[in-house]
Amino acid sequence: MDQIIGNLDLLFEFPIVNLKIIIDGVMIGALFALAAYGLALVWGVMNVKNLAQGDFVIAGGYTAWWLVQQGIHPFLGILAAFIVMWGIGWVTYRLVISRVIQRDLFTSLLATFGLAIMMAQILNLLFGSDTQSIQLDYATFHFADGLIDVPAAKLMGVVMAMALAGGVILFMKRSRMGQAIRATAQDPRAARVMGIDTEKIYSFTFSLNAAICGAAGAIIVMAWVIQPFYGITYSIRAFVIVTAAGLGNLPGVIAAGLGIGALEQYGSHILGIGYQQAVAVLLLLLLLLARMLQQRRQRQVLK
């Protein structure tokens, strides 16, 4: 308890710490938002709640890490992770996801949970259980007496995450495929009537989701670290964000992502870093509760 009060005191004694926490939170939050956007996409379009979301992120990270070990440039690694994970997403869709779309939602939840266990373990067998990262020898910018430090690698990560998000938004808004995806999300039957091959849309959407996650993972491995079993961390964050922002609301997802990144940093500053995961999960529970009460007021339930 003393420690919590001490930590709170720090926030007031050194107001600059708040800025530091927010910057840290926003940087990791941008990556959370990417994974969450992919989740919102598959959730909204095909009503699949993908618990293996985080494992796609980690798999993308390992793809990039491995390729960089083989000597390619880290930035190409992001592109490679995008492409490789697109392929893995497509295979996953064919083998598993396509068979659970029409089923009840617990089925997709459990099937993707199985997928998550499988992917984490395959990564563990392939790459070992050590944490891995790509060591980029870029400068670290220091501000405010060295209190705030922004490694260039993280900054670039955030910029690339933003570029990727922008690209996806543009794609969804402008391209024929994007329009078809949005149409399918609104009403799959009507979309089919209008001549849209929804099966193709589904497989495209899921592959796109995996690819976005993969690219996010490739960015994460450059600025943070990955480990085969870290997937659940990103899955939980993605669920928190989507629950907070709702589906099909990209600006909302990004805002929620950044906000949750910052909240989590505050939580682990005040309570101690040991509570980081607990803070994220409790946020999810609080959000679920809030949404439930909101629905109840309209005499509806959250389902």
Added chain:
Amino acid sequence: MNLSKPALYIVLLVVIVAAPFLLPAYKTQLATLWLMIIVAMTWDMTGGQMGYNSLGNIFFYGTGMYVAAVITIGMVYDVGDYTNAAGGGIYAFTETQYFTGLVLGCIGAGLFCALSAILIGWPTFGLRGPYFAIGTLGMAIAAGELVSNWEWVGAGQGISMPNYPGDFETFKLLIYFIFAGVGVVLFIFLKWLYTTRFRSAINAIREDEDKAEAMGLRTLTYKLLTWSMAAFFVGIAGGISAFQLIHFEPLETAYQTINLGIFMVVCVLLGGKGTLWGPIIGAVLFHVVKEVTWNYFLGWQWVALGAIIIVTVVYFQDGLMGWLKHKRPEWFGIRVEKKDQIVTEPAE
């Protein structure tokens, strides 16, 4: 169903009693089998009969472990001193202290979990379908994380329970029979419960909760009651496990979300949801296959587990009982009058 013949039950009972003597080297595995049966049957109460798929029942298992441990230790020593990372003195337990702890600990664990199911169920049962699953999963994860930061109960190092004052083989036999006893009581209880109107009520919730509510069914009461009964048995099972394992730690053993937490669901799906025997058959099948093969997979066991989950969920969701029902309807008291027309008699 013709499985309900008294002779069959007597044979089963004999097998249950004789099993640890026939396979003396496998007592622990047999005891764990009972644990699987208990958690699978209780999961089916909400998941199969009521349509509320919880991924957080492991919360009661872990909580049961901790409650039993705290009661047992707390009656004799200060819990904070006992769990101190620095060690300290040697903490001995007399025979009386041990057995009082075992009995009171397990009962206390059951009661505490039943109560906490009601408290937690109050908000969470407003969530339906996948949100309920995610919410309960989140609850179990959060509880594990919080307990693992709680220094009074040993934080991340967990708790070492007192050692059984006596011969180890007797100890394992004792644990087996406690587990088996709880399992048999649970079976008899559920067999009775499923003949009452209670079953119709929770089945109605599963089929269409809104209509059930419109019919005047107090759905929340039924949901809370069902979950709390399930939690009672899982809590007891957790308490026994604490004594059986002797040492346990919060994240990997007590609140083991992706091990036992998911195994129980797989057992039920494998055997068949919403039946009395399905979870038992699923648990036996799953446990035997797992124990026989697990050590020979050399790291691939988790990949295999993931694959089993996916295959079960995607292709085999009605489970063994569902498949049997389809193939051998007469075993279930279903008479096939004509093609496509099935008349159901009151089951069991």
Added chain:
Amino acid sequence: MKLRKVLACRAGALALGTAFLVAGTIGVKAEECETITLGAAISLTGKYATNGYHTQNGYEFAIEKIKENGGVQVGGKCYNFEVLYYDDESKGDRGATLAERLINQDGVQYMLGPYSSGLTKAIAPVTEKYQIPMVEAEGASRSLFNKGYEYLFAVLSTSEQYLASAITLAAQVAEQNGKKPSDVKVAVAVENDPFSLDIRAGVLEDASKYGMDIVVDEKLPRDLSDMSAILTKVKLLKPDVLIVSGHSKGAATAVRQIGEQNISVPLIAVTHCEAADVTGNFGKAANDILCSTQWAETLSYEDPIFGSAANYEKEFKAAYPEYAEKKVPYQTAQASAAVYVFKDAFERAGSLDKNTLRDAIAETDLMTFYGPIKFSENGNNIAKPMVLRQIQDGEYNVVAPAEFASHKLNWPRTPQ
């Protein structure tokens, strides 16, 4: 035989023939020896996999060395060790199940320990109940030795000694610089597991003895990927000592981020530097960091099987080339020492009976390349001190305690 003769006849192949002959006799001799099977549940997957692997290599290397030196002589007969391994997945309940399986179903009579205090805590009750002697090399938490276990023996020093010497060092430095030890501020960040929590307990005890102030006291989660929240506090509160313990992963994350964030604490002490190969992975960021170690290859211990500590390192690297570029971690050395304890005890017991063996182990008073080994009543090794090494220009140099120190402490630490 014919082939050998033909080869021997050729003058040019004489040397080769001799080599063949020698190899042949050893082969025959080894065949004459029977095997003693030891059991071990070890973490080959999961969070402790790296160190589980180091441990397994240590066991295997020792078994090979003992075989080369004529095996184990018990009651006039010759034996060789063999280990039956199972993977405990770094999970306690799995470890306990596997220990039971080893004893019950595979009939193992003697056990080697798993990796980490947590796993040892899970397995020890089982071996104890079956009265199976277990010599373990990787479980250091003091909470293992207050349970009254009679069949548990640990060759390593208990964990409170890992970094408590860093506190003593900080107090000495403070006095040399005309400050009071009670002015020293300490920051502690340890993983949430039995081993690291005991390290923390040891550090807190020693710090309170000097009246030092603990300004940061955090527990690292098991899926740690970012320590920046802690390091920010360190920057604000400017402690004089920073203590980090979190197995290989904790060491790697700490050293990396200490470098990134320009942390300028005058004294930083970390465990598991060698196992995480911080010098190889992070280069200059690791400079001047203190690393606690159970064993160092520069120490002057010696025994007839492995030779000197330096010789152990040399031969181990030859046998396992993947360690050629890094330090041989002490986890490996102590694993080898545990096997050596078994050899010694078997020979003194002169029997394969597990209870006679247990008594022989309890009376162990052995000098090894790893250090002296002598067990207390509770089973921990009380004869061997811990040493603290500092990374100076990429080299690990012993700086404390004074009687082993080969180099002077660089203080304050200069961030690179």
